[in-house]
Amino acid sequence: MKKQTTTCVLCAVLSVSAFAQQGSFVNLGTFGDTTTYLATGANASRVGGGVLTYVHQLSGGFSTSVQVLAMCDGSQLSDTVRVAYVKEGNSIAELEQRAKAQASTYPLYRTALSDWKQSEFDFAPALKFHIKNLCKSASLEPKNVAVPIGNYEEKQGEPGGVVAFLTGTAVRRDQSVEIWLRTNYYTQETLLVNGEPVLSNGVARKHRVETGAYELRRTAFNCVTRQLGSHQVIEYDKAGSVIDQTSIPREKVKLLDVVPETVGEAQLDTICTIYGGK
Numbered sequence: 001m002k003k004q005t006t007t008c009v010l011c012a013v014l015s016v017s018a019f020a021q022q023g024s025f026v027n028l029g030t031f032g033d034t035t036t037y038l039a040t041g042a043n044a045s046r047v048g049g050g051v052l053t054y055v056h057q058l059s060g061g062f063s064t065s066v067q068v069l070a071m072c073d074g075s076q077l078s079d080t081v082r083v084a085y086v087k088e089g090n091s092i093a094e095l096e097q098r099a100k101a102q103a104s105t106y107p108l109y110r111t112a113l114s115d116w117k118q119s120e121f122d123f124a125p126a127l128k129f130h131i132k133n134l135c136k137s138a139s140l141e142p143k144n145v146a147v148p149i150g151n152y153e154e155k156q157g158e159p160g161g162v163v164a165f166l167t168g169t170a171v172r173r174d175q176s177v178e179i180w181l182r183t184n185y186y187t188q189e190t191l192l193v194n195g196e197p198v199l200s201n202g203v204a205r206k207h208r209v210e211t212g213a214y215e216l217r218r219t220a221f222n223c224v225t226r227q228l229g230s231h232q233v234i235e236y237d238k239a240g241s242v243i244d245q246t247s248i249p250r251e252k253v254k255l256l257d258v259v260p261e262t263v264g265e266a267q268l269d270t271i272c273t274i275y276g277g278k
Contacts, residue, residue: 024039024040024041024042024043024093025037025038025039025040025043025056025092025093025096026038026040026130028055028123028126028127028130029123029126031057031122031123032059033059033060034057034058034059035057035058035059036055036056036057036058036122036123036126037055037056037058037092038053038055038123038126038127038130038134039053039054039055039056039096040053040130040133040134040137040138041137041138041139042138042139043093043096044134044137044138044139045138045139045140045141045142045145045167046135046138046139046140046141047069047141047145047147047167047274048141048170048274048275048276049071049072049073049273049274049275049276050069050070050071050072050076050135050274051069051070051072051131051134051135051138052067052068052069052081052145052147052167053067053068053070053134053138054066054067054068054096054099054100055067055068055121055123055127056092056095056096056099057123058088058095061087061088062085062086062087062088063084063085063086063087063088063095063099064083064084064085065083065084065085065086065095065096065099065103066080066081066082066083066121067080067081067082067083067103068080068081068121068127069081069111069113069147069274070116070127070128070131070134071113071273071274072131072132072134072135074116074128074131074132075115075116076113076114076115076116076273077113077114077116077119077121077124077127077128078111078112078113078114079111079112079114079119079120080109080111081111081147081148082103082104082106082108083103083106084098084099084100084102084103084106085102086098086099086102107162107184107186107208107209107210108146108148108162108164108184109148109151109162109208110148110149110150110151110162110163110266111147111148111149112149112266112270113269113270113273113274116128141167141168142167142168143166143167143168143169144166144167144168144169145166145167145168146164146165146166146182146184147164147165147166147167148162148163148164149163149164149165149266149267149270149271150162150163150164150263150264150266150267151163151263152263154187154188159185159186159187159211159213160185160186160187160188160208161183161184161185161186161215162183162184162186163181163182163183163263163267164181164182164183164184165179165180165181165182165267165270165271166179166180166181166182170271170275172275172276173220175222175223175224175225176220176221176222176223176255177220177221177223177271177272177275177276178218178219178220178221179218179219179221179271179275180216180217180218180219181216181217181218181219181267182214182215182216182217183214183215183217184210184214185210185211185213185214185215186208186209186210186211187208187209187211188206188207188208188209189206189207189209190204190205190206191204191205191206191207211238212237212238212239213235213236213237213238214236215233215234215235215236216232216233216234216236217230217232217233217234218230218231218232218233219267220250220253220255221267221268221271221272222255223268223271223272223276225255225257226257226258226268227255227256227257227258228255228256228258228264228267228268229253229254229255229256230253231247231248231249231250231252231253232245232246232247232248233245233246233247
């Protein structure tokens with residue numbers, strides 16, 4: 001899904017009158033042998049100063065469907081939030097339903113925002129052309145959709161984790177944004193096919209398997225002083241039962257400076273970009 005230096009990209013951006021529209025989906029154009037559709041209207045949803053939506057790339061009877069987060073001011077575009085690989089259906093709407101269902105079964109991986117011009121998606125210029133209308137027509141921000149913004153690996157026998165913010169839970173308090181973070185824990189296990197390990201250069205390949213256990217953390221991010229702190233932490237086992245929790249009064253929380261090039265810095269940068277104050 002790298003950029004393609006072809007006239008098709010320019011056509012997708014400039015030839016607005018040629019765009020086909022199927023319900024709440026806009027045809028962004030054809031890139032090579034791939035036709036790309038953007039989910040709009042109620043199929044997209046606002047998230048702070050951005051919008052969360054799917055882009056479906058159809059080729060050879062199949063679709064690579066990627067969910068992306070785009071800032072409504074056209075400044076930044078995420079890499080893949082979720083992805084699914086599905087057969088084409090009778091309509092783009094049917095395809096989207098199946099893509100969402102499939103993507104929800106996959107483990108989350110960290111996504112990151114970057115300058116729109118640096119996006120590796122070949123559809124990025126065409127998507128940017130539609131960003132204002134996409135944001136205006138999108139549905140309201142949903143509750144509790146996990147958007148992954150941080151990751152840490154397994155270490156000394158402890159599971160790894162993917163940290164996501166939960167949409168619809170952000171509150172502005174003075175210079176800070178307070179929001180719920182969810183960490184899904186995972187382990188790396190040997191990838192098996194028909195009971196046999198899959199090898200790469202003689203080494204068994206690993207894949208991520210979620211343990212089912214997770215943590216919820218209410219965290220405040222000060223976008224001016226670049227500090228963060230949590231005042232409520234709840235741990236759940238794989239059955240969804242609370243196994244531990246800690247809570248202190250919000251006014252007693254001591255915010256700490258973020259350490260450069262850490263998960264905390266990545267969280268602060270993303271939250272402050274999406275929910276303002278940066």
